[in-house]
Every structure is written in structure tokens, then in C-alpha cells.
Amino acid sequence: MSDVTGGVEVDLATAVIEHRMGSGEADVRSASQVSDTVLLEAVPWRTFRFYQGQRHYSGKYWAATERDHVIYESRLELSSLLLADFDPAVTRVVAQPFRLSAVVNGRLRRHIPDFLWGxxxxxxxxxxxxxxxxxxxxxxxxxxxxxxxxxxxLGWEYRVLSEQPPILLGNVRFLAGYRREQYVDQRSLDRIRCAMDGLGGLRLDDNRQENERSRAGNALMHLLWKQEIVVDLATPLRPSSVLEVRR
Known part of the structure; x- marks a missing residue:
């Protein structure tokens, strides 16, 4: 069966997905036969090397979503990875999850997407x-x-992402410094969560006072990262930013 959109003819019957398992071996099968679970456990199809004069800034980002490192091949990819890690709707993040191939306009073409989100x-x-x-x-x-x-x-969503809004990205990058829950005082988290109903409408500095450099201050910023408490991130994050509690 073929599909034609905007002058691009895709033979869907030829679509194949190759992914690597934890052992490094490649699994090849028709795209329609690949399960979501298998792809979410895939390891990156390709890896990168550091070398002098390289054009892109590659690296590894410790994603709270995965509780593990996720690779990226450019600063632009890192910005999208950061926003995905911040998004509570995203429960899994896999870099370079598979190689997709299909016959397009009579010619076999291949592509490795940047990320897969679950x-x-x-x-x-x-x-x-x-x-x-x-x-x-x-x-x-x-x-x-x-x-x-x-x-x-296949019933999946496909997104093409470009540059992120600078202010939003800057705010999320700052909050990402508080993403690792293992370094946040649990008693402080519990206390703030118990008082959550009274936080709505207060300024950020109303709740930090003596906690500015304390465990409680770190706990508050962690809850902003987790979006249990929210602020307007379309404007620069300041001590005067007003808190809002998610219901």
C-alpha cells in the first residue's frame, strides 16, 4: 500500500525498523510488528566520539525521567531533551531509538530519529x-x-522541534539544578507538601526567607521542577514570581 502527500510517495508496506537491544545486537522487523515496550528499552542506534574540531557539542545529560544518562549530539538537542525531562507527561526518553527505512518515491531511504518519548x-x-x-x-x-x-x-505521534523559547529554556535549565530528588531533604519536602494549600498566591521569596540557602529552599525548587508547584515560566524566574498550586 502506498500513500501520497505533498508529492512524497511512501510505500508503507516496505517500512522497517531496526533497533539495538541491551546486548548491542540489532533486531530488524516490519515497522507494523514492533512493540512500544521493545523500543522503549532500546539502546542508542549509534554513539558518538569526541574529537578535536568537531562541529557539534555532544554529551550526556542525566535525565530525572530515566534516572540515567541520555545522550545528545548538539546543544539544540540538549534543549529539547531538557524540556522533555521537565514535562510530567513524558515518562520515558530514549535517544536515537531506531533506524527507520522505507521506499520513498521509488528509492530506499533511511533515517535515525533523535528521540523517542513514552x-x-x-x-x-x-x-x-x-x-x-x-x-x-x-x-x-x-x-x-x-x-x-x-x-x-503506525499510530505514533511525530514532532519536529526547533529552538526553544529562550526565557522558558533558561528557567527550566535553572530548575534542572534541583531535579535530583536523592539530594533533596525528604523532611523538607514533606513539610512543604503538607502546607501546599496555603502556598497559592504567595511570592517565591515569601516562602524562602531564612530558607534561601537551606534544605527547605532546595526542596521548594525541586517541587517547582516537578511542577507540583508552578510559576509563570514565560517570564524570568525571580523572587517576586507568584506561586500556583496544581490541583
């Missing part, structure tokens, strides 16, 4: 591309088109 509503496959490059490069546009065709036919 959530309560299914899988989301993510590619990260600079907005200008996406707008100006027909080859990338075509790649995204045929990838979307295949993945949406």
Missing part, C-alpha cells in the same frame, strides 16, 4: 532541526514528510 497515551518520535535549516532545505523537509507518513500510519 507517555500514557503512546509513543512520540522527535527530530530536532534548526528552524532556518528546516525552512530552507528541501531534503530535510522531504525526510520529515516521509518519516511522518510512516510513523503516523
Amino acid at each position: 507517555s500514557g497515551v503512546g509513543l512520540t518520535v522527535v527530530d530536532v532541526v534548526r528552524a532556518q535549516r528546516l525552512a530552507e532545505n528541501p531534503k530535510i523537509q522531504m525526510l520529515c514528510e516521509w518519516t511522518r507518513e510512516v510513523l503516523e500510519a
Whole structure:
């Protein structure tokens, strides 16, 4: 069966997904036969090496979602990874989860997406591309088109992400410093959670007072990271930021 959208013809019957298991061995099967569970346990299809003069800043980010490191190949990928880790709807994050291949316009094409997110509503496959490059490069546009065709036919969501809003990204990057719950005082967390109903409408500095450099202050910032307490992150995070409690 073929599907045609915007001049891109995809033979869906030829779609194949290859993923690597923990042992490093590759598993190859028809895209329609791959289970969500298997892909969420995949290891990165490829890894990277550090070398002098490399154009991209690759690295590893310790994701609270995974309680483990997740690789990224550029600062742009890191920004999307950071926002995914902050999103409470995202329950799993896998980097370079598989290699997808399909016959597109009569030619076999392959692509390794940047990330796979798991959530309560299914899988989301993510590619990260600079907005200008996406707008100006027909080859990338075509790649995204045929990838979307295949993945949406499987019932998955496909997103192409570009630069994140600078203020939001800066705020989340700051809060990420408090993401590791193992370093937060549990008694302070419990005390703040017990007093949660009274926090709504207060300023951030109303609740930090003597706690500015204390365990309780760290606990409050951790709850902001977990979004049990929220503030407007579209504006710079300040001591005057007003707290809101999620119901």
C-alpha cells in the first residue's frame, strides 16, 4: 500500500525498523510488528566520539525521567531533551531509538530519529532541526514528510522541534539544578507538601526567607521542577514570581 502527500510517495508496506537491544545486537522487523515496550528499552542506534574540531557539542545529560544518562549530539538537542525531562507527561526518553527505512518515491531511504518519548497515551518520535535549516532545505523537509507518513500510519505521534523559547529554556535549565530528588531533604519536602494549600498566591521569596540557602529552599525548587508547584515560566524566574498550586 502506498500513500501520497505533498508529492512524497511512501510505500508503507516496505517500512522497517531496526533497533539495538541491551546486548548491542540489532533486531530488524516490519515497522507494523514492533512493540512500544521493545523500543522503549532500546539502546542508542549509534554513539558518538569526541574529537578535536568537531562541529557539534555532544554529551550526556542525566535525565530525572530515566534516572540515567541520555545522550545528545548538539546543544539544540540538549534543549529539547531538557524540556522533555521537565514535562510530567513524558515518562520515558530514549535517544536515537531506531533506524527507520522505507521506499520513498521509488528509492530506499533511511533515517535515525533523535528521540523517542513514552507517555500514557503512546509513543512520540522527535527530530530536532534548526528552524532556518528546516525552512530552507528541501531534503530535510522531504525526510520529515516521509518519516511522518510512516510513523503516523503506525499510530505514533511525530514532532519536529526547533529552538526553544529562550526565557522558558533558561528557567527550566535553572530548575534542572534541583531535579535530583536523592539530594533533596525528604523532611523538607514533606513539610512543604503538607502546607501546599496555603502556598497559592504567595511570592517565591515569601516562602524562602531564612530558607534561601537551606534544605527547605532546595526542596521548594525541586517541587517547582516537578511542577507540583508552578510559576509563570514565560517570564524570568525571580523572587517576586507568584506561586500556583496544581490541583
